[in-house]
Amino acid sequence: MEFILRIDVGAKGGPTWRKEPLGGYAGNGGRGMTSLIVSKEVPPLCHPLGARNKLVIAPGLLSGTSASMSGRISIGCKSPLTNGIKESNSGGQPGQMLARLGYAAIIIEGKPEGHDLYKIVINKDEVKIDIDNSLKMLGNYDVVDKMKNEYGDKISTISIGPAGEMKMSAASIACTDMELRPTRHAGRGGTGAVMGSKGVKVIVLDDTGKSMRTPKDPEKFKEANKIFVKGLKKHPVTGEALPTYGTNVLTNIINESGGFPTNNFKSGKFSGASKISGESEVELQTKRGGLATHGCHRGCVIQCSGIYNDKQGNFLTKQPEYETVWAHGANCGIDDLDTIAMLDRLDDDFGLDTIEMGAAIAVAMEAGLAKFGDGEAAINFIKEVGKGTPLGRILGNGAAITAKAYGVERAPVVKGQAMPAYDPRAIKGIGVTYATSTMGADHTSGYAIATNILKVGGDVDPLKTEGQVDLSRNLQIATAAIDSTGMCLFIAFAVLDQPETFQALIDLLNAFYGLTLTADDVTALGKSILKMERKFNTDAGFTAKHDRLPEYFYTEAFPPHNVTFDIKDEDLDQLYNW
């Protein structure tokens, strides 16, 4: 990863590219890299879809190495959904390939004049940028098929569907998995719309002829990885729950806790939970000849994904993840896995964030456009988005815009971004993260569920106010650091509970780069990333007033616990006070 690949799509005469040395960006990866570049190069008050926004794609520090779990790729920009800084990350193969191709980041800048669509092909010898208008309005599955036909099956791709082309704020960027399917997404914050505004439909990566990145100290690296994997395998979450049931193991757990938002965050228990739980999902997948245990990228030892076949036993989509099962399921009152899987497939194909879409549809249901539980209506809604009808334009821009269009007060968003699958009233730690994250409402940026519910990294009562701000702060700092390594965030379960696994992670970095980092350095890295992101947001006009949940979370009691969000403003304002 010796270079930055800088592509100017706004250059006169068509896009240009150049390989740049890392310069001041050296030593950064993943979220640390994207947030640094966005902070340095993007004016905070620029229009997210304008020439001065940039799309930054960066593998993590350990991506492309033989370290397990290091397949994440970070995509950063100013978000059209939140109007703040955004890092959205994805699994799949592109992270590894981009790293092996030697690029620590791709920066796409400028804005093309016309309406041509570009295809960017990157291999060990060259970078090629071509107009390919035959790709216009194709779904991600068709795009990938075309690329496979043109470039063979050793590639991986980063692409957008129609939603990104239409510059919808819920548009995702798809990354291909091991089977070369566009099932892994940088879902949140509308990164797909920014890619669409740059006129880039697909980036094809081919690392043929390049090999694994080699550590400075191969022996130490190998040893650290061994300990690291051992730690993951012995932890009950990463070694047992996730491999067995996937992320959807959470449906029964969160429903049991009373924090499973149902019917647009109206209550915390869903009567249909058992029908859509991980347990049911695994049973169904297995029966239909799918896979209940599967990785999203090579080198994964957790294997939380799977293959979901339709009734005829044909591939429909990857195993819908917990957040998707919740968003399109409980939050819309839908208790049918096939409906949810179809919605997942359509979202992946159109290039849409499943969380944002589930939230938007639930708001539309509250507005009376369909009844809660009406799966057919939900499928039609997503199809409207794919077609770009006026209703599709509303829904495809997310829950906040849907609420605005229909005069609905109950929009579960922070900084414009929809909340994920945990009610902040019943699980207050995650509420602190939603309120204060630089990313808008986001579970991954400080996954307090770990400690509030799963009792990983300690035990903080989800219903009490005590300790939640400290919990969220520590998790947000740790997450920002992990998001820079290219490691899947799920390693955090083991890292939080097992000092030796945490040390193994640090040893991996040290062995690879020849460094002597300590735990304190990791914390310092996390803090510096958060500080940088928060500064961007401040310069974009955000204040402490934006670090709040929507009004109704403070006033509307949430059953079954009948609680409101009661973390004090002044306590929330302490989050960045470290």
Next chain:
Amino acid sequence: MEFILRIDVGAKGGPTWRKEPLGGYAGNGGRGMTSLIVSKEVPPLCHPLGARNKLVIAPGLLSGTSASMSGRISIGCKSPLTNGIKESNSGGQPGQMLARLGYAAIIIEGKPEGHDLYKIVINKDEVKIDIDNSLKMLGNYDVVDKMKNEYGDKISTISIGPAGEMKMSAASIACTDMELRPTRHAGRGGTGAVMGSKGVKVIVLDDTGKSMRTPKDPEKFKEANKIFVKGLKKHPVTGEALPTYGTNVLTNIINESGGFPTNNFKSGKFSGASKISGESEVELQTKRGGLATHGCHRGCVIQCSGIYNDKQGNFLTKQPEYETVWAHGANCGIDDLDTIAMLDRLDDDFGLDTIEMGAAIAVAMEAGLAKFGDGEAAINFIKEVGKGTPLGRILGNGAAITAKAYGVERAPVVKGQAMPAYDPRAIKGIGVTYATSTMGADHTSGYAIATNILKVGGDVDPLKTEGQVDLSRNLQIATAAIDSTGMCLFIAFAVLDQPETFQALIDLLNAFYGLTLTADDVTALGKSILKMERKFNTDAGFTAKHDRLPEYFYTEAFPPHNVTFDIKDEDLDQLYNW
């Protein structure tokens, strides 16, 4: 004006009301009153459509007296369009009537449980609040007709159309004129949506049995009014231009200056300007038996309104005002007065802000939904809004939401509110007002056109940066004060140029209330209102970063002068530094 009428539409068992003494609110009127009540009683972070927002309706300090021009009524709330404080004011008869009925303000608070629509009737004896679901989704014209049938023609009404019921952010509140037609609107900022969220469809005012409010010093008052009227009559703007051609006298003038935004703010000259100018409008109206010179309320001596008849000579709408002619005309490339008049009629009937709708349609045209200049498409767009189709929901929520839905970068908005009929690049004083006003982009809150173009109150070159911040500041302060008197803002032309007319205004207040105010007190009042409004906005999350124009005004040269907006941020930040 001894009482506040407080109506709680959220009370259990149905709406309640009570007459309250003025208490701490005594001595305030119009915008001074609405902004004070909103500041004191509305939590800045509340949802604009929620129970804790309040709709405040207040006549001015001189409303209901025999002072000429005192017919304005202020309507305040937290705006669903800007999410900041809002005062939107209207002409027509309700201001005078409400004042004579003794109410310094109506405060509508709470939120009803069900979906019933309420009708509030206020006369000298009582306040009656009834459910009247027969009014559901009626246009303002039908509502007023029904009220006339029920309560006779001595009434005036304050009502919302379907747009307000659907809680659209471009929804206005209609006030009836002298002919009992709903042609005068508190247009800006979505006040209609707030009224809709309170379930109130119409307020019927009947001041039968009440007489003109009497001054403490009737002789002095009469004398001051005489001087005041004389000043207005002798000023070229208020005595000649406005009475002859109405507000639309500006089309030729602003077009000539090169600051007449055409085709969604693409250029400053419209080839069809002469076809839609005030001169052409007056000729057409006269030919068709309409009226070219007419007041919007009793006691008006400027008479800038008129009656616009259709081709058959039947009433179609009031004389479309300059802002409407621009918004639905030049900004959409439409050069046909009948089309513009039809759009004006539909806006008034559905209860929509013509400025916001013209801006939204122009953005839709830029998105490719219709061609610039397509009047039939524009009429259909507004009909979609009236019907509440998905496209109508997009457009009816204004230019910013329309741009968001269609991924259009060029949305001419500040704080979510569309810019009126003057390009801020070619007329920089108004650009300062757009950027810094507490109201979002708004011409009336600091009408720099007066001095930049009409050379009233001095002469500041519209194309230079010098002096614009001082100009806007002084106008914003003066305007806040004038908006509190109930006086039509057009008095400002004479007041700015003629010291004796300014003194006459002060004398009117002093004679009426037995006060000894000086010019300094008027300035102090204006400052205190702005300070209060700005504090509300700060507490709602606004910072200096929101006191900026959209990015493209800084980067895209505007023909024919080929200028950008180049007032420095640090100069804008001096606006509230007095």
